[in-house]
Structure formats: C-alpha cells, structure tokens
Amino acid sequence: MSVKRYRKHFIPLESNPDVFTDLIHKLGASPTLGFRDVLTLDEPELLPRPALALILIFPTLEAYESQKEKEEALYEECAGSAREEEVVWFEQTINNACGLYAILHAVCNGDARNFIHTGSFLATLLETCLTPRERALALESSGELESAYATAAKQGDSAVPANAEDEVDFHFVCFAKSSKNSHMYELDGDRKGPVDKGALLGSNDDIFTEGVLGIVREYIQREGGESSNFSLMALVRA
Numbered sequence: 689m690s691v692k693r694y695r696k697h698f699i700p701l702e703s704n705p706d707v708f709t710d711l712i713h714k715l716g717a718s719p720t721l722g723f724r725d726v727l728t729l730d731e732p733e734l735l736p737r738p739a740l741a742l743i744l745i746f747p748t749l750e751a752y753e754s755q756k757e758k759e760e761a762l763y764e765e766c767a768g769s770a771r772e773e774e775v776v777w778f779e780q781t782i783n784n785a786c787g788l789y790a791i792l793h794a795v796c797n798g799d800a801r802n803f804i805h806t807g808s809f810l811a812t813l814l815e816t817c818l819t820p821r822e823r824a825l826a827l828e829s830s831g832e833l834e835s836a837y838a839t840a841a842k843q844g845d846s847a848v849p850a851n852a853e854d855e856v857d858f859h860f861v862c863f864a865k866s867s868k869n870s871h872m873y874e875l876d877g878d879r880k881g882p883v884d885k886g887a888l889l890g891s892n893d894d895i896f897t898e899g900v901l902g903i904v905r906e907y908i909q910r911e912g913g914e915s916s917n918f919s920l921m922a923l924v925r926a
Contacts, residue, residue: 694783696828698837701787702844703745703860705921708791710843714836716808717795719926726920729901738894739922741794741864743787746907746918748859759883774866774884776814780877781824786860788837789877792827793862794923797875801867803925809833820881863900865889872900895922 701707705723713719723743724736776796780789794800796814804810809832817823827833861876863885870890874883888899908918 694781696781697783698785698788698834699841700784701837701841703787703858703919703921704844707840707843708743708787708921711788711836711840712791712795712810714840715795715833716805716810717800718803718805721795721800721803721923721925723921724924726922729904729920732896735896736922736924737896739896739924740798740800740894741862741923742895742900742904743790743794743860743862743921743923744904744907744918745858745860745920747857756879759879773882774868774871775864775873775875775882776823777820777875777882778827778877779820779824781828785837786876786878790860790862790875793864793875793877797873798865798867799925800864800923809836863895863903865895872903874903 701711705725709722712721712723721740726736726742728734776793778789778792778796780786782788792810795804795810801814804814809830813823813826817826859876859878861874863872864875865872870887872885872888872895874885876883885903886899888897888903889895890897904920
C-alpha cells in the first residue's frame, strides 16, 4: 500500500461538536448551522434533527484499510469540474486534517450549501475553484483557513500534539446528500473521489434514513463491533 506524502501538516482537530461548529462559522457558514453529537442509532426520538450531514470518527484499523483498498480499485480518480459533479469533493493534501475535510464536505453539499454567507471563505472557494485540484491548492495556500483552523485546533479538552507531523490513529469521513439528486455519498479526502452509496434519501428527508444508518452500522461491525471506539456527529439546522 502506497504512503501518501504531504507538503503541509496541521495539528489534528478534536472530535468535538463545539470545535467543529466554531470553525464552520469562522469560514462562513450561517450561525443557524451547527454540529451535535449523535448518542444513539437506535432511538429515533433522540437523534438531532433536522440533520444535513454526518461525520463519523473511527479507528483506522486493518479492516478499514483493506476495505478501502478493494473499493479504490473499482473506480477512477476524481477529475471532473463542479459543473459536472454530483457532489463537491475535496482531496486531502494536508496531513492530519481529515477533520477539516469532513467539515468541508458536510457544509459544501446538500441543503447546507444554502447556509453559506456570500463573500465568505467557503463561498469564494465554491465559486472560484471548480476542480478538485484547484480546491486542493486553494486550501493549502490559504492563510485565512490556516489561521481559523489553528485557533480551532487549540480548543477542546485534548492536549494539542507537539508535532503536527505525528500520525494519528483516528479518521473522519462525511456522509452527505447531493444537491443535484437524492443520492447519499461517502466523502473522504483520503480516497480517489466521492463514493456513491445510492438513492437513500427522498427530496424532503434529512440524513437519518434507515439506509444511511445501516451504512454507519456497517462501519462499526466491520471493525469488530466495538461502537465505543467510534463517534458520530450530525450537522444540524436550528
């Protein structure tokens, strides 16, 4: 398995909904959007709603790497433009920033796009960077993003790593709806592109359909069924 080389390194974000919410507001998302912990998959009345996207945090164990390698062999690298894409996908080119890429996937797809302020960092990114390569370069070179991210990474309860190049054992992926169709996509900047999970959402559904929840459960089962090693956040609209 090839090892990805990065030109830039960030301190990893704590998987904390307050930290994630603060960062999306700094980047231009409306205060009406925010992240909430998902504490159960089996009690519908306790799910935070209306949810626009999910971010799953999980250990990068051998089962995940093996599954990813099999799936990667089935499709080509993403190279389309925003005019053709069903979803906006960001290639991860900044080390240890998978939390950032999950946040970007959550707020830049589906109905969440309607809650991005005109003229903000996020709005400019979507309007001017029409290919994955353009988006990757824009994220790497943005001082505004780096400053906002550095502030967010120092928040939370976890100790900040001394070295941004140290590898971490957890990974973040996003599940979000296309703004062009009813399909749900797995969005992971460490893959070749977005993974279409099928038409699991109706036009008026939030993300918590049984089909989407089933995919989350599959992740947990694949890694041995230890749900305590996983956490889940939902991007919700107030």
